[in-house]
Amino acid sequence: MQRILAVFSVLFMFLLAGCAGSSAQVVSSSSTAPTITEAQQAPVDGEKRRIAVSRFDMRAGPDVGSAMADFLTDALFNSGRFIVLERARLDEVRAEQRLQSSAEFRADTAAEVGQFEGAELLIRGAVVAFEPDCKGISVLLAGTGTACITMNLRIVDVTTGRIVNATTVEATSKSNQVGIFFARGDLPIGLGAYNRTPMEQALRNAIDTAVRHIVETKI
Structure with missing residues (x-):
């Protein structure tokens, strides 16, 4: 009996040791983002504008248009200044609704x-x-390991089709004019190859600057 208790004691200590070595943390949340309840209950005709982001056109660089749209969508939501609507993966939401309407699910x-x-x-x-x-863009940047990105943004009034804002954002990994505030956490899937590289900072600076401009424009 004592031998059995000793074995269980060793196993218990092993499990505790395993738990002690484990860790998890949230890395992409923002204190300015709305809570689940706030996001669900925001009035449709309230002060916040309903906004959506379409896939980016990639006229330079790799085909990461979907990832760029995800990045901007997350940053807009984390700003807490808009009602942000899903568009990139709306088919998945429709599929879930169809699934829930089947006889296998409780109607209530x-x-x-x-x-x-x-x-x-x-x-x-x-x-x-x-x-x-x-390298090669300017003498000052040559050989510094600096990454650069330029993106054009158009904001369209969906009711009329009018362009209400057109902005060009240029950013580099050397920029210290803005801090990472809205664009937090790991880079979206599709941009992961640039984690912990100069391009990561350039991407974050570009998205952060874009969101700040959209917020300050008060469209």
Whole structure:
């Protein structure tokens, strides 16, 4: 009996040691982002504008248009200044609604169909320069390991189709004019190859600057 207790004691200590060596942390949340309840209860006709982001056109660099749209969408949500609507993966939401409407699901827990909200503003982005190494752009940047990115943003009024704002954002990894505030956490899937590289800082500076401009424009 004592031998059995000793074995269980060793196993218990082993499990504790394993737990002690484990860790997890949230790395992408923002104190300015709305809570789940706030996001769900924000009035459709309130002060916050309903905004959506379309896939970026990539006129330079790798095909990371979807990842850039994800990056900007997350940053807009984390700003806490807009009602941000999903567009990139809306088919997945539709599929879940269809699944819940089947006989296998309780009707009182199924999502109500026909409640999607329309965007007031649509952001269209285009990356026109994407250089992980800016050598040759200028004498000052040559050989410094600086990354550069330039993107054009158009904000379109969905009701009229009018362009209400057009902005070009240029950013480098050497920029210290803005801090990483809205663009937190790891880079989105598709941009992971640039984690912990000069291009990561350039991307963050570009997205952060873009969101700050959109917020300050008070569209």
